[in-house]
Amino acid sequence: MERVAAWLREKNPGLEGPIDADEDLIEARLIDSMDFLEFIDLLEDLSGTSIDLQEVTIDDFRTLGRVRERFLTPAG
Numbered sequence: 001m002e003r004v005a006a007w008l009r010e011k012n013p014g015l016e017g018p019i020d021a022d023e024d025l026i027e028a029r030l031i032d033s034m035d036f037l038e039f040i041d042l043l044e045d046l047s048g049t050s051i052d053l054q055e056v057t058i059d060d061f062r063t064l065g066r067v068r069e070r071f072l073t074p075a076g
Contacts, residue, residue, distance in 0.1 A: 001068055007042055011035055021065035031061065043071045
């Protein structure tokens with residue numbers, strides 16, 4: 001999750017403090033439509049698997065907790 005948090009900080013240089021696992025990344029504008037495909041590429045790189053956009057919803061990317069659960073854990 002450190003690489004995900006580092007990516008979010010890179011995209012949001014004014015971001016200070018920790019990113020809560022339950023913070024809504026989309027509503028807080030930490031991920032926007034311009035960066036979304038890059039974010040998916042990052043998750044694919046970290047997980048070592050392809051993300052089929054037909055099998056996911058926006059809620060799968062909404063919080064760090066959900067991202068971890070859905071894409072970065074073996075049971076995800």
